Amino acid sequence: MENGHATTHGPAEEIAGRLALAIHEHRLAPGTKLSEDELGAIYGVSRTVVRAALQRLSHERLITLRRNRGAFVAQPTIREAREVFEARALLEPRTARSAAERATPADIARLQAHIDEEHRAMSAGHAGLALRQSGLFHQEIARIADQATVAEFIGQLVARSSLIIALYWQRRAALCESHAHHALLTALADHDGDRAEELMKGHLLDLVSSLDLRSLPSAPRSLREALGA
Amino acid sequence: MENGHATTHGPAEEIAGRLALAIHEHRLAPGTKLSEDELGAIYGVSRTVVRAALQRLSHERLITLRRNRGAFVAQPTIREAREVFEARALLEPRTARSAAERATPADIARLQAHIDEEHRAMSAGHAGLALRQSGLFHQEIARIADQATVAEFIGQLVARSSLIIALYWQRRAALCESHAHHALLTALADHDGDRAEELMKGHLLDLVSSLDLRSLPSAPRSLREALGA
DNA sequence: TTGGACAAGGTTGTATACAATCCTGTCGCC
DNA sequence: GGCGACAGGATTGTATACAACCTTGTCCAA
Numbered sequence: 001m002e003n004g005h006a007t008t009h010g011p012a013e014e015i016a017g018r019l020a021l022a023i024h025e026h027r028l029a030p031g032t033k034l035s036e037d038e039l040g041a042i043y044g045v046s047r048t049v050v051r052a053a054l055q056r057l058s059h060e061r062l063i064t065l066r067r068n069r070g071a072f073v074a075q076p077t078i079r080e081a082r083e084v085f086e087a088r089a090l091l092e093p094r095t096a097r098s099a100a101e102r103a104t105p106a107d108i109a110r111l112q113a114h115i116d117e118e119h120r121a122m123s124a125g126h127a128g129l130a131l132r133q134s135g136l137f138h139q140e141i142a143r144i145a146d147q148a149t150v151a152e153f154i155g156q157l158v159a160r161s162s163l164i165i166a167l168y169w170q171r172r173a174a175l176c177e178s179h180a181h182h183a184l185l186t187a188l189a190d191h192d193g194d195r196a197e198e199l200m201k202g203h204l205l206d207l208v209s210s211l212d213l214r215s216l217p218s219a220p221r222s223l224r225e226a227l228g229a
Numbered sequence: 230m231e232n233g234h235a236t237t238h239g240p241a242e243e244i245a246g247r248l249a250l251a252i253h254e255h256r257l258a259p260g261t262k263l264s265e266d267e268l269g270a271i272y273g274v275s276r277t278v279v280r281a282a283l284q285r286l287s288h289e290r291l292i293t294l295r296r297n298r299g300a301f302v303a304q305p306t307i308r309e310a311r312e313v314f315e316a317r318a319l320l321e322p323r324t325a326r327s328a329a330e331r332a333t334p335a336d337i338a339r340l341q342a343h344i345d346e347e348h349r350a351m352s353a354g355h356a357g358l359a360l361r362q363s364g365l366f367h368q369e370i371a372r373i374a375d376q377a378t379v380a381e382f383i384g385q386l387v388a389r390s391s392l393i394i395a396l397y398w399q400r401r402a403a404l405c406e407s408h409a410h411h412a413l414l415t416a417l418a419d420h421d422g423d424r425a426e427e428l429m430k431g432h433l434l435d436l437v438s439s440l441d442l443r444s445l446p447s448a449p450r451s452l453r454e455a456l457g458a
Numbered sequence: 459t460t461g462g463a464c465a466a467g468g469t470t471g472t473a474t475a476c477a478a479t480c481c482t483g484t485c486g487c488c
Numbered sequence: 489g490g491c492g493a494c495a496g497g498a499t500t501g502t503a504t505a506c507a508a509c510c511t512t513g514t515c516c517a518a
Contacts, residue, residue, distance in 0.1 A: 010296060010501085036470070046503045047470085052284060059288045067239060068470055068509050083378040090320055090379065149312040150319065153382055239471080265500070275473045276500090297479050297500055 012052035015043050019053065023062050023073055024135060024162045025128035030075040034063060060156050062163070074163055078213045081164040085208045088157050089201065091150055092138065096184065096200035097193040098145035107144045108189045111137060115185065118178050131162055134177045141188070141200075161207075170212040180206065241281035244272050248282065252291050252302055253364060253391045254357035263292060263300040289385050291392070303392055307442045310393040314437045317386050318430065320379055321367065325413065325429035326422040327374035336373045337418045340366060344414065347407050360391055363406045370417070370429075390436075399441040409435065 019039075022028045034054065036047045043050070058065040064074045076084065099107075114137040121129035135158040142151035180203040187196040248268075251257045263283065265276045272279070287294040293303050305313065328336075343366040350358035364387040371380035409432040416425040 037468095048502055048504090051281075051470090055281060055284055056288060059285065069511095070470065080378065083376055086376060087320075087378045087382065090323055091316075094319055147312055147315060149309065149316045149386075153316065157378075266498095277472055277474090280500090298481095299500065 010049075010052075011043075011045055012049050012056065015039070015045070015050065016053040016056045018043075019057060020060070020062055020159060021132070023057075024159055025132050026162070026166050027128060028073050030073050030163055030167055032073045034071040034073065036070070061160055074160075075167060076160060076164050078168070080160075081168055081211065081213055082208075084157050084160050084164060085204060088154070088161070089204050091154055091157070092141075092204060093197045093201040095142050095145045095147065095150055095154065096188070097197040098147065099141045100188045100191050100193040100196035102146060103144050103188045103191065107140075108185065111140055111144075111181075111185050111188065114140060115178055115181050118181070122178070131165065134181070135159070135162060137177075137181050141184075144188075164211065168211040168213055170210065177203075177207075239278075239281075240272075240274055241278050241285065244268070244274070244278065245282040245285045247272075248286060249289070249291055249388060250361070252286075253388055254361050255391070255395050256357060257302050259302050259304040259392055259396055261302040263302065265299070290389055303389075304396060305389060305393050307397070309389075310397055310440065310442055311437075313386050313389050313393060314433060317383070317390070318433050320383055320386070321370075321433060322426045322430040324371050324374045324376065324379055324383065325417070326426040327376065328370045329417045329420050329422040329425035331375060332373050332417045332420065336369075337414065340369055340373075340410075340414050340417065343369060344407055344410050347410070351407075360394065363410070364388070364391060366406075366410050370413075373417075393440065397440040397442055399439065406432075406436075 019028070019034070028034075036050045036054070039050045039053075040047050054063060054065065054071045057063045058071070061076075062074055063071050065071050114133050118130045118133035118137070121127075121133060138158050139151065139155050142154040145151070180199065184196060184199050184203065187199055248257070248263070257263075265279045265283070268279045268282075269276050283292060283294065283300045286292045287300070290305075291303055292300050294300050343362050347359045347362035347366070350356075350362060367387050368380065368384045371383040374380070409428070413425060413428050413432065416428055
């Protein structure tokens with residue numbers, strides 16, 4: 001129910017979810033090594049289960065699996081970052097339009113709750129948690145559009161965006177998403193598909209603008225790159 | 230190189246690829262049970278490796294993993310079928326436009342090769358192989374557009390479409406894709422983005438039209454459904 | 459001093475063993 | 489005869505053991 005994933009829930013899914021949340025909230029930095037033994041000890045399961053969880057996250061591009069080396073929190077390249085937001089630009093605006101046409105009062109309430117949580121987290125200084133709520137806002141819109149397949153893609157893209165923000169966000173940019181989210185919410189509540197689509201498009205462009213995709217990542221992918229040749 | 234998947238290749242990837250191909254070519258019918266022991270015996274590996282492959286395919290929605298029950302070739306519902314083609318409608322037309330703007334003569338040649346293979350397979354009566362080539366045509370366009378992230382999504386959607394066709398294709402529909410593909414190829418060769426986008430949109434609509442998404446699946450998901458209450 | 463070869467330690471890759479769960483056929487009872 | 493409980497067999501879920509590989513530190517030779 002919570003996850004929407006088709007089949008049954010196993011311990012591996014549970015662990016994958018916890019790790020995904022930690023990555024999403026920036027508690028695990030890009031590049032962090034995820035040792036199988038260590039994770040097994042933490043969660044009280046064997047490496048078998050941990051490996052299943054890691055494989056899953058690898059497929060979602062949240063971690064990178066390198067053969068005989070282990071698992072690392074992913075470090076999207078600048079190119080990947082651009083691609084992720086181009087994919088979002090393809091999917092989310094028209095999904096927002098569909099959502100506007102279908103949104104019920106209960107849906108609007110759920111969206112408002114995410115905005116509230118985002119505000120609260122930001123006030124409390126939990127930027128990671130605020131980002132998480134912001135991501136849930138986007139996923140909720142996809143869910144309202146009643147397109148599970150697209151929603152799944154968007155969920156994955158949102159998660160990867162969190163990694164991208166961790167690497168490329170330039171602090172001077174405001175990243176005050178709740179403003180844009182509030183405008184979107186209003187459009188959805190008014191069932192104004194045109195405006196919702198346009199707002200989402202602009203919101204995604206703003207997001208990309210708040211990134212610095214010209215310079216090197218703030219936590220560089222390789223020492224060679226970091227130290228300049 | 231062949232797969233484009235980021236990291237290294239293991240035996241599990243190999244097996245997953247072979248199974249995916251078999252599903253894509255309709256050599257494995259929707260609903261078929263995939264026993265771990267059996268697959269392990271076939272490919273000469275232990276269940277550990279088989280399980281990794283199955284997990285991967287499960288995430289691509291090509292198979293369904295049911296806890297304590299095993300793995301089965303997926304049987305997309307009518308709803309899922311619609312969603313998959315709606316997602317494709319969101320992604321592929323604009324990707325075709327990008328591809329038209331970037332296509333090189335070598336790209337065109339590769340696309341032509343897929344069309345030729347599709348023809349040859351169809352003439353030889355290998356409908357499954359023809360369908361596979363048709364899918365590769367779509368994936369190749371995504372690759373030409375130079376959007377790896379979107380291309381990955383499209384690849385997954387194309388694979389799922391193959392399952393959908395296996396379940397819902399109505400024989401009376403021609404499904405002569407090579408015609409539409411040839412027109413697309415011409416638009417791409419002419420760098421005519423507008424036409425490519427429009428052609429792809431129409432092609433996808435034709436595809437949906439060739440399906441029967443009103444009736445029950447030809448290989449029904451459950452006996453209860455098949456025998457009517 | 460510098461360079462490569464080598465060995466020790468640790469981590470991942472795979473196979474196997476055991477436990478838990480499900481399916482199915484049979485038996486007993488109503 | 490029909491229905492429910494139960495047991496046997498089979499399959500999956502998980503843990504553990506061993507093999508393969510990478511990393512890294514040390515040693516020796518140039």
